[in-house]
Amino acid sequence: MAITRNCESTTRRDCLRLGLGALMGGGLIDALRARGRAAIPGARPTSCILIWMDGGPSHYETFDPKPDAPAEIRGKFKAIETSVPGMRFSEPMKRLASIADKLAIVRSIRHDQGNHGAGNHYMVTGAPPRIPVGCGAFVSFHPSMGSVAAHERGAGGGLPSYFSIPSMLRSGGPNFLGARYAPFVVPDDPNSASFRVRDVAPPRDLGGTRVDGRRSLRDRLDHLKRFAEKAAGDPALALDEYYDQGYELMASHQAQRAFDITVEDPRLRDRYGRNSFGQRCLLARRLVEAGVPFVTLNEGGWDHHVSLFDGFDNRMPAFESSITALIQDLDQRGMLDSTLVLALGEFGRTPKINKDAGRDHWSNAMSVLVAGCGTPGGQVVGATDSRGYAASERVLSPENFVATVYAKLGIDPGKILFTPSGRPTYLVSDPTPIRELMG
Template sequence: MAISKNCESTTRRDCLRLGLGALIGGGLIDALRVRGQAAIPSARPMSCILIWMDGGPSHYETFDPKPGAPAEIRGKFKPIDTAVPGIQFSEPMKRLASIADKFSIVRSIRHDQGNHGAGNHYMITGAPPRIPVGCGAFVSFHPSMGAVAAHERGAAGGLPPYFSIPSMLRSGGPNFLGAKYAPFVVPDDPNSSSFRVRDVAPPRDLAEPRVGDRRGLRDRLDHFKRFAEKSAGDPALALDEYYDQGYELMSSNQAQRAFDITLEDPRIRDRYGRNSFGQRCLLARRLVEAGVPFVTLNEGGWDHHVSLFDGFEKRMPAFESSVAALIEDLNQRGMLESTLVLALGEFGRTPKINKDAGRDHWSNAMSVLVAGCGTPGGQVVGATDARGYAASERVLSPENFAATVYAKLGIDPGKMLYTPSGRPTFLVSDPTPIRELMG
């Protein structure tokens, strides 16, 4: 796991929390290092909402049913027709089936990383891990797509450019790009009546005048000789930018409005679903609307080794209805052409149902939903074999997937990055986008 430490094994985060960060309340400065620096063009830039189905959703029970396979492979659910003649999804995907003309499904991405830690890294960064990693590992050998978007694009109105809701992905960090391109995490539940984003407003027990007093104290401290000399490399001085960003976020009307989900029409909120995931989807739309280029919704619970069918019956109706509502809402607002919506996990599931009525890890096949940013609707890219064992037509890689995301966001997937030591690193080793998705 990539954590920036000094030679005494103290993280910069610890310094912020234990040192000057206490002046305005701990976690604020730490979270706000994600603020990007790039200018935003006048036209609406492309943004991405990545719905990460952590654990690896089954391709059989979502977008790649196999009705002709034996019972121990095809499973409990039947295929259903979609809005596009000739395309079928699995039975739990009813709402998405009804709007299948609005997005594409890729059925033929495969890789060789069959555990959660490695699979997560490969799909989120477009780069395979450099060494074997365990299932529970949080690893970072390459910047995540969200961090790259933050680095290349920045954001407007005092908002950070990269969000991860309600938690950060295992490999969602910035690696050598630097900690200020890490995601701003919003752990609180927007479906709660007490929803309040930490650090976007002063703490409840800290009145506005006291915030100003604390900033004034910092300003006075800056006149001390050590600070006034502005020595190059002084770590205390390096914090100034993060404090300024913190105050800017707390004082930004655009930021306050983006997070105030109560401003939405109750009927819109109902359409997304009055549940945690549904309201997170709505919050993601509001953040993109406010100029944020990359939002990740980290939704775990898809590692169905046991009771897969019961799990899908309980969870999928609300989940896929919220995804459909997001796509429809973006389309109705004229935002789908500038917003890329992705739904995927780290891999698919095994062809044969196991003794516990579940499916196990399987990286030879997976399905990915892609909508927006000029993606043609109503198509399926690639195919798996008759029993869903492996991608067999138009076989694609995580590199092709990452290159597609970057190309759609206006970032050159063939770009060369440089580590702090000057070592050159390709953004994506194979910068070939999936041509069928490029419109």
């Protein structure tokens, strides 16, 4: 799997590997801890697909063009009309412009965290970091939206409640909620003909007989006196359930079906795009269709300090085409009303184009795409000033954004959770959703 680096030139493991899967030939135990509880009584059966554009996509070159600004600000691309009169996007967003009636664009979220690590944390948790955080930091001072969704909603049916594909966000973890609410990471490429999800099927070198044999070995070990006594506090006992669930997941027809994108109409796969991101979008749709409440697509490569316009020319046509196909497919299947689709990064980019034909970090303004889950389409929420320097109308915070996501998932954003030590913690310090997005 290719790894995309941001300006800090740092990479990290996607998630903690507990190393407890040797008896079944894989590392599933941590992933099974991501299986949520039963859905809250009365909660809406809604899901979220978060398309995370890691690095911070430019608001100028996406949804907030400034055609009347000087050339060193407005950049290379023109502003284009969309399917909604008066609503304009930047030229690279041609396909999304054609379905603007289904989209809401928020142009006025701002914050004060201009580094990747801090900005990522703020936007995916709704909580600013407690200490200064550098660009390369992987920090967790508060549970991420995906982990909260897993904790509060669960998936049921034997599937994990929170997926992150192909890697985990740097602040996408569960913090005090515990490892069981960490994301299940699917690192393999669904565009590959050999795509298979680790731990959902037995490893290639383990046939069914060998898998059954390893389970039989565990069953015999369980009859040892130490296990039979079920001594209080024995940490090994706590793992038994997860091993059992691991075998169940490998044998689950629902899990096998959810990951088998080969059953999709080849023409639909073509619409999504025969590339890694396009097929990940299709996989995300299949997962929410199977009842998973939160799926993150972690798509790096948007830290355009250099050659921004070449980068957009090369990548954006296929990228925004896949997002368009996802939204249209959800709509045609009657799923868009119950699936929230988001596309954003940690911040926007600087107004003035730098000497390397790029833009740098800028947290005073950013654009967020929102679709589905009852969101009124064909609207722009808020605005930046005439040159895109800062949010100037209907100024909103990451807290408002995260509160909106929770509200749409049927989770009370004002809920208080308790840490293992008993300390009360608000999900969001300001639980006010963005009213224009609530319908």
